[in-house]
Amino acid sequence: MxxxxxxxxxAVTTFGESHGPAIGCVIDGCPPGLAIAAEDFAHDLARRATGKTRHTSARHEADEVEILSGVYEGLTTGTPIALLIRNTDARSKDYAKIAEQFxxxxxxxxxxxxxxxxxxxGGGRSSARETTMRVAAGVIAKKWLAEKCDVRVQGWLSQLGEITPGGHDLTAVEDNPFFWPHAAQVPELEAYMDALRKSGDSVGARVGVVxxxxxxxxxxxxxxxxxGELASALMSxxxxxxxEIGDGFASVAQKGSEHRDHIAARGFESNHAGGVLGGISSGQPLRCSVAFKPTSSLRLPxxxxxxxxxxxEVVTTGRHDPCVGIRAIPICEAMVALVLIDQALRHRAQCGDVGDVAPRVPGRKP
Amino acid sequence: MxxxxxxxxxAVTTFGESHGPAIGCVIDGCPPGLAIAAEDFAHDLARRATGKTRHTSARHEADEVEILSGVYEGLTTGTPIALLIRNTDARSKDYAKIAEQFxxxxxxxxxxxxxxxxxxxGGGRSSARETTMRVAAGVIAKKWLAEKCDVRVQGWLSQLGEITPGGHDLTAVEDNPFFWPHAAQVPELEAYMDALRKSGDSVGARVGVVxxxxxxxxxxxxxxxxxGELASALMSxxxxxxxEIGDGFASVAQKGSEHRDHIAARGFESNHAGGVLGGISSGQPLRCSVAFKPTSSLRLPxxxxxxxxxxxEVVTTGRHDPCVGIRAIPICEAMVALVLIDQALRHRAQCGDVGDVAPRVPGRKP
Amino acid sequence: MxxxxxxxxxAVTTFGESHGPAIGCVIDGCPPGLAIAAEDFAHDLARRATGKTRHTSARHEADEVEILSGVYEGLTTGTPIALLIRNTDARSKDYAKIAEQFxxxxxxxxxxxxxxxxxxxGGGRSSARETTMRVAAGVIAKKWLAEKCDVRVQGWLSQLGEITPGGHDLTAVEDNPFFWPHAAQVPELEAYMDALRKSGDSVGARVGVVxxxxxxxxxxxxxxxxxGELASALMSxxxxxxxEIGDGFASVAQKGSEHRDHIAARGFESNHAGGVLGGISSGQPLRCSVAFKPTSSLRLPxxxxxxxxxxxEVVTTGRHDPCVGIRAIPICEAMVALVLIDQALRHRAQCGDVGDVAPRVPGRKP
Amino acid sequence: MxxxxxxxxxAVTTFGESHGPAIGCVIDGCPPGLAIAAEDFAHDLARRATGKTRHTSARHEADEVEILSGVYEGLTTGTPIALLIRNTDARSKDYAKIAEQFxxxxxxxxxxxxxxxxxxxGGGRSSARETTMRVAAGVIAKKWLAEKCDVRVQGWLSQLGEITPGGHDLTAVEDNPFFWPHAAQVPELEAYMDALRKSGDSVGARVGVVxxxxxxxxxxxxxxxxxGELASALMSxxxxxxxEIGDGFASVAQKGSEHRDHIAARGFESNHAGGVLGGISSGQPLRCSVAFKPTSSLRLPxxxxxxxxxxxEVVTTGRHDPCVGIRAIPICEAMVALVLIDQALRHRAQCGDVGDVAPRVPGRKP
Known part of the structure; x- marks a missing residue:
């Protein structure tokens, strides 16, 4: 509630303000017996972190996670897992002016x-600083999904302003600071971002997740x-x-004969649906697309x-990202992972013995 | 949960299958003292109903609402309101074949x-028949929102396949069977739909809600x-x-200086945000856009x-809509209204006395 | 929520007023594949029903259950199960007077x-008529618990006013109208109830559930x-x-050396705890005790x-039970069963694979 | 959920184990504008703390509360309030033995x-150490209830083993270490507790809350x-x-003519109901009674x-309370306060304008 x-x-409860003493989260309901250590969080938090390249905000947070509860001798115990990150680079400047302006x-x-x-x-609770804890919680979700269900979640930048990828190589995504799936375009992106930063403006982006x-x-x-839950998770x-799920808004101009995915003996022959039919996973890859607006914090008055x-007249002189969508990749992945682990557990609750019941009626699922 | x-x-709980004996809902938490009668549901249910024009499915349901509880002498009592609609046009054909096919x-x-x-x-629980009860519950939500808060929700068809409106006159929407905001195009839409129906195919649509x-x-x-809750409500x-909220995917290619809505003394000067900032309403009109896929029930094998x-080889010989998006307008409105009344009550719970507390700190909201 | x-x-949502057109419930989250028929409800509803003996209210309701959804070809489908019971003996007397009195x-x-x-x-929503649907929902819960987990729930009257049972034979409970565990006392109870009814007064009762x-x-x-959930369920x-759970209020005067249940090789040697330790079932029988107040509807002004x-001056001339606790036995059983099935599913969600993980750490549960 | x-x-989410690095809680949904400072928690935490007298466990925790979020310039902001208490007296003894014993x-x-x-x-999550955070959250609830609604919650020890109070003077409760409402008996209680501690045994207790x-x-x-929610809150x-609520189990042997509280022009003439009718507060004092079992941690094998x-053979050599019920008074108060603030906000949500609607029907609440 x-x-x-x-x-x-x-259930992940997050707390904390951008420039308060700390941010954190409490993860309730994690299955017991999962191996979790403080080091597990480093990789994804670094992917989300600012201050790594000139294309993101200059704020530099250590993002060191302290595990306060719920883990004993390296394993989750089934009790709430509390994670804490102290804010270390919250500048003690005078907020008197901004406090009175919208x-x-x-x-x-x-x-x-x-x-x-x-x-x-720094925007208090409405700051994207809060998303750090989503990423942290997502690390646990991803680990469980991978270990127990062999499910993997991957995001990438699928549009930067008006630039779209010239190729779709997901193995390239982690090798460039833009999470871009086409390595050849990286110099173009760098030039675009440099010009943008120089102009004092910002731009939107589109993120894909599978x-x-x-x-x-x-x-x-x-x-x-x-x-529905993915939509809420990502929109939040x-x-x-x-x-968008699957073909998303492109579905509007499609014909039914084009959109519906045929099923052959070897499985589905296309994936316009994006892996969901009637709100339930079909076993195909889950495909989402997310639109990020350009950040509103600009040097331009x-x-x-x-x-x-x-x-x-408002002028933002502080640190900001010219394109917030770039760092949003691990956040989107985390939200998808959080939806998936929750649904996986709910499915196990209601239908954990579907295999057992099935044979009781002829013609039902074997 | x-x-x-x-x-x-x-909280609206719906139940019922497309061809079961009945569909219904239970609305829990409705404020007491609201006047509700069975007749109140007729208008919106008729807007959603099939069988009214040749452009929708031929199934004809009376959709007569019986109020089973929660209303006494015409007023809500604060206890659960149960609404029941008997299915009357569920054809007793043989489902043996369809029961074994996907x-x-x-x-x-x-x-x-x-x-x-x-x-x-008829698709059982996954049928759009379920949305009838969303519309019914939405009628109560709309009534409360209008009477208590002067909030109005209106939807329209903003795209039909590849056709987009040549004008945006919301007063025209209720005067044509397509909920189209540009009356001059109605003949074009009729011809398009006739051709579509003849082809045995279907097409997607886009719905706008404000x-x-x-x-x-x-x-x-x-x-x-x-x-976030609108996204979930509409995606469901x-x-x-x-x-999309506000500019939606168009935000991707926008600059920050273009997207952020300036605030002048008389209020906001634009509404790219779509009436929401930081997940909270800004007082501007709330704008959403929804993509509907083409229905998959086709005569085409x-x-x-x-x-x-x-x-x-699957062939759908039953009744179906060539464009499900058209009848979805009142459904989208209902879901928006359900989100709004719920948020209104939650806001009253936590912040119902904000006016009282405010003066306690200098410089805070008067 | x-x-x-x-x-x-x-999740069981109930609706309906004592003298409205109907009462009903929606059961969401029931595992699929459970055989349910309208006849399944008859036994427990009859145990709860009035009008069977002179010791309960004279209101006679048929309590015929209509299954509106969620069951296909006799099996639950995993979608919401809606149950409806029409009120048939709601007397059309004038409520004008009672409507203005407390x-x-x-x-x-x-x-x-x-x-x-x-x-x-008839008290509207606050009437015990509502508990009919708890019993109906409890029938499904009991059936699942018995079939899937071999769990049985049984209640009995453990005190009637000042009379306590002279023996504890649970096999006798269903053979007398008082659900009394000592057959020899039945004539005494009948005489007691006759005198009570004659006096126009009522009396409290205590119910045991295991x-x-x-x-x-x-x-x-x-x-x-x-x-905690049993306490809420029963208090509602x-x-x-x-x-009370286990020894309940008797624990107050106990010593720790007396209350704590020793564990021998063959298991627990006593059950002061009532089958719960730290909020989790211990595998021993779950024991609860519930206090019912005397009904307040009396002929006495x-x-x-x-x-x-x-x-x-208020005088109740209508039909009422001189001891509401008697008919409460199936209601208490139903609430216990509803708590248990919910916890069983929640346990499966979080810990459904505890057997699998356990071997990963030496010395952990095998 | x-x-x-x-x-x-x-909504209060607690986390932490008895001997982990910290315990804490996140309070979500607190109304904005309430003044809260770290010092506010000291009084109630001290009432709950061990190590103050020889009659409680020797563990001494500083219980210093750090406010991590949700408070700005001394006022709650409406965002989550995170409270953290570091465990400081968690002894680093060898748990190898206890880890393998039940x-x-x-x-x-x-x-x-x-x-x-x-x-x-130290029992990990199942330790009563967790209740520290309930008390901390309860401090905020109590403050809001007192300031906004003039509601006060007070608990006392109403039975210690077999000893019951010889008087009921609630002003005496805070002046003795037993929260006992009859000062003259304090020497008797001290002697009783000294003998109990010497025996190595423990005893149960009963707590009253109004x-x-x-x-x-x-x-x-x-x-x-x-x-129902009080029952769950206290049983947890x-x-x-x-x-028990109101007369509780004493109701079993009462007559209806005795139990029902008459209503005179000046209000209710008794309070057998304990301030609740039909699950809703009547405006009378809310009365609860709670049974605590004797602690199971004993020197006796x-x-x-x-x-x-x-x-x-298990022998507890560590620190423990011979009567856990004594320190439970502030915990019971906290749980009652948490139920009340939650219900107050829920009531405001659904019925915040009941005064407005009422005049619309003749004869309804003015």
């Missing part, structure tokens, strides 16, 4: 109106559909404005109001 | 693998964001493959398998 | 203040403990004022107020 | 069978009843074996098994 908790059975495109205005109070330091290895059967109709990421209703 | 329940405080593009295959058993009659009158402050970060509708793994 | 829903994975000991006063409106006919066959491991610490039954604040 | 989370709208009366056996692994250090100032209307029928406390199934 709580709005800072994600998942029903593998930055256009940010949540300042809406938090103010909702709560009547807001933590203005999950391989899913068995058929994950997902709960009607309001707990696999695609900062700056996301759209989510913009008209706005302050909390007294007076006009102000 | 339950997967056939939508909403946390205004129709491509349908949920047959996935239900079978998940549950080891499925009700094959909600006007929202106050700023509805929506709960982080995992209960207004846009049968045949939906994509959801398609390769598939039966439950024994043997190849079959 | 919804307050008329019980259970997290096996009956002491009833929920009239509190519903009025909470909702500002209430359905006064569940046999539980494996160790069901129950989720900390806030989803097995005993109309007229319940107390719940009592001072009260009407809704205008004026003093009135 | 998550089992380590308590509450639906004011201590009778403890959760060792059940955790082992559920999870296949357990943290044996909440004053509740308005009528809090509580959600049917499965979210105020008394370590060592609790029974819960007891037969048990080890994890290999071999018989062992």
């Amino acid at each position: 709580a709005s800072n908790t994600f998942g029903k059975l593998f 930055r256009p495109g940010h949540a300042d205005y809406t938090y103010w109106h909702k709560y009547g109070i807001r933590d203005p330091r 999950a391989d290895g899913l068995p058929p059967g994950w997902g709960e109709p009607i309001y707990g559909k696999l695609d 990421i900062n700056a996301v404005k759209g989510v 913009v008209d706005s109001l302050d909390i007294h209703g007076d006009p102000v | 339950a997967s056939n329940t939508f909403g946390k405080l205004f 129709r491509p593009g349908h949920a047959d295959y996935t239900y079978w693998h998940k549950y080891g058993i499925r009700d094959p009659r 909600a006007d009158g929202l106050p700023p402050g509805w929506g709960e970060p982080i995992y209960g964001k207004l846009d 509708i049968n045949a939906v493959k994509g959801v 398609v390769d598939s398998l039966d439950i024994h793994g043997d190849p079959v | 919804a307050s008329n829903t019980f259970g997290k994975l096996f 009956r002491p000991g009833h929920a009239d006063y509190t519903y009025w203040h909470k909702y500002g409106i209430r359905d006064p006919r 569940a046999d066959g539980l494996p160790p491991g069901w129950g989720e610490p900390i806030y989803g403990k097995l005993d 039954i109309n007229a319940v004022k107390g719940v 009592v001072d009260s107020l009407d809704i205008h604040g004026d003093p009135v | 998550a089992s380590n989370t308590f509450g639906k709208l004011f 201590r009778p009366g403890h959760a060792d056996y059940t955790y082992w069978h559920k999870y296949g692994i357990r943290d044996p250090r 909440a004053d100032g509740l308005p009528p209307g809090w509580g959600e029928p049917i499965y979210g009843k105020l008394d 406390i370590n060592a609790v074996k029974g819960v 007891v037969d048990s098994l080890d994890i290999h199934g071999d018989p062992v």
Whole structure:
């Protein structure tokens, strides 16, 4: 129920503000016996981290994870796993000015109106700093999915502003700072980003995610559909404005004879559906696409109001990402993994013995 | 928690199969004192109903709503409101053949693998027949939103296959069977649909929804964001493959200086965000766009398998919609309304006295 | 979340008022493949029904269950199971008077203040009529527990006013209208009840419930403990004022050396704990005890107020039970069964592979 | 849904093991604008703390609360409040022996069978150390209830073994280490406890809790009843074996004419109901009673098994409380407060405008 908790059975509760003392999460419902160590988090947190290249924000956080509970002698015990990361690069500058201004495109205005109070330091709770803990929780989800179900989740940047990939080689993704699936374009992307940064502006992006290895059967109709929960999970990421499953919006102009995936003896012959039918996984790869808006924190001035209703000109001088979509790849992967582990456990709960019951009626699933 | 329940405080649980004896829902958490009568449901159910024009399925259901509980002397009492609709046009044909075949593009295959058993009659639970109850529940949500908060939700067809509207006149929407916002194109749409029906094929569609009158402050970060819940709500509708908020996927190619909505003394100067910032309503109109795939039930034969793994050729001879997106307009509206009433109640729970607390800190919201 | 829903994975939503057109429930999350027929409900509903002996209310309801969904060819499909019972003996007397009076000991006063409106006919939603659907849902839970887990739930009357059983023979319970575990006392009970009915008064009762066959491991610490959920489930039954697990309040005066159950090679040597340790089943029989207050509907007049604040004398002339605890036995059993099936599914979700993981660490559970 | 989370709208998630690095909690859904400082927790944590008198365990924890999030400039912001307490007196003794033994009366056996692994250090997650965070969260709940609703919660020891209070003076409770409502008996209690400690045994206790100032209307029928949630909340406390509301088990032997509380012009004339009717608060004081079993950690040896199934003799040499019920008073208060704030917010959500609607029907609540 709580709005800072994600998942029903593998439930992740995050907390913390961008410039508060710490961020963290509590993961409740993790199956026991999974090996987890502090080092496990380093890889994905580094993929999400700022300060690694000139193309991301200059904020540099160590992102050292402390495991506070739920792990004994290296194994999960089934009790809540609390993870803590201290904020170390939260600059102690004066927030007096920003505290009274609404930055256009940010949540300042809406938090103010909702709560009547807001933590203005670096965006407070509305900062993408929160997504660090999604990635951390996602590490555990990914590990369980890989070890128990042989399911792998991979994301990549599928569009940067108006640039689209000239090829689709997922093995290239981790070898460049843009998570781009076509190595030959990397110099072009670097030049594009350099010009963008110089201009003081930002740009949107599109992220693709695929999950391989899913068995058929994950997902709960009607309001707990696999695609419905993916949509919510991905839309909840900062700056996301759209989510597609399978062919997504391209389906609008398709004919039914074109979209429906034929089933041959060896399996499905195409994957327009993106691996989901009726809200349940079909056993095909799960395919999602996510639209990120350009960040609104710019050096370029913009008209706005302050909390007294007076006009102000807002200029963001702090550190920011010219394209937030790039670092969002591990976040998208994490959210997909969190949906999948939760659905896997829910499926086991209701249908864990489907194999057993099946033979009781002739003609049913063997 | 339950997967056939939508909403946390205004919780709608639906039940029923396409060709079972009845469909229905239970609405728990409705505020007391709202006037509700059986007649209130007629208008929106008729908008969703088949059998009204030649462009939709020929199935004709009376869709008469019986209020079983929760209403006393015409007013809601705060106890669960149960609504029941008997299925009257469920044809008693032989389902033996379809029961053993997986129709491509349908949920047959996935239900079978998940549950080891499925009700094959008209798609059973996976049929869009279920959405009737969403519309019914949405009627109550819309009424409360209108009466208590002056919030209105309206949907329209914003694309039919490759045809896009030549104008955007929402007053025209209810005057044509396509919910089309440009009356002059209606003959073109009729011809298109006639040709489509003749071909035996189907086509996708795009639906737009706007909600006007929202106050700023509805929506709960982080995992209960207004846009996140809209995404889930809309993606859970049968045949939906994509959801956008505000500019959606167009944001990918936008610059930050273009996307962020300036705030002038008289309010926001544009609405690229679509009425949501940081997961909380901004007070601007809420704008969503939804992609519907073409229906997979076609007269055109398609390769598939039966439950024994043997190849079959599937032909759908039953009644179906050549474009399911058209009748989806009231369904989309209903889902948006269900999200909004739930968020409105949640906002009242946590922040119902924000006006009271605010003066306690200088410089805070007056 | 919804307050008329019980259970997290096996989620039962009930609806309906005492004198409305119908009562019903929706059971979401039932495992597929369980054989369920309308006749299955008859036995337990008859045990709960009024009008069978002179010791219970004269209201006679047929309690015929219609299965509206979720069952196909006699088997559950995994989709929501909706059950409907039409009210047939709701007398059409004038409620004008009772509608304006608060009956002491009833929920009239509190519903009025909470909702500002209430359905006064037979107590509306606050009537024990609602418990009919708990019993119906419990039938499905009991069946699954018996077939899949060999778990049986049995209740009995363990105290009637000041009379306590002279013996504890559970095989006698179903052979007398008092669910009494000592047949020799039945004439005494009949005389007691006759005198009570003649006096126009009512009396409280205590109900015992035992569940046999539980494996160790069901129950989720900390806030989803097995005993915590049993307490909530049983306390939610109309007229319940107390719940005990194991030795319950007798534990207060016990010494630790007396209360803790020794474990010998053949298992536990006593069961003061009542089958739960740390909120998790120990594999011993689960033992609960429940206190029912005397019904407040009496022929004897009592001072009260009407809704205008004026003093009135309330006399209940309608049908009522002199001891509501008697008919509560199947209700208590149903609530225990609902807790157990839900915990069983939750345990399977998180720990369904504990057997598999265990060998990975030396010295861990084999 | 998550089992380590308590509450639906004011949701408290706790984490941590007895001898792990830290314990903590995340409070989600707290209304904004409430003043909270680290010092606020000291008083109640000290009431719960061990090591203050010779009558409790010798473990001495500083219990210093660090507020990690959700509070800005001393006020709650509406975002999650994370509280952290480092464990400082977790002794680094060898747990090898205890890790292989099941201590009778403890959760060792059940955790082992559920999870296949357990943290044996000081009972791990099943230790009452966890209740520290309930008390901390309860401090915030109590503060809000007092400031916003003028509701106060107070607990006391109402029985110690076989000793019952000779008077009921709640003003005396905080002036003695036993929370005893009759000062004259304190020497008797001290002598009793000294003898008990000397004997190496332990004893049970009964705790009373009253909440004053509740308005009528809090509580959600049917499965979210105020008394049902209190029962669950209190039963979830370590060592609790029974819960009563109002007259509780005494109701069993009462007559209806005796139990039902008359309503006079000036209000209710008695409070057998304990402040709840139909699951909703009546405006009378809320009265609960809780049974605590004697702790099972004793110097006296007891037969048990080890994890290999071999018989062992268990002797607890560590620190423990001879009567855990004494320190449970602030824990019981906290759990009652957590139930109340959650119900208060839920009531505001659904019925926040009942005053407005009421006049629409003649004869309804003014």
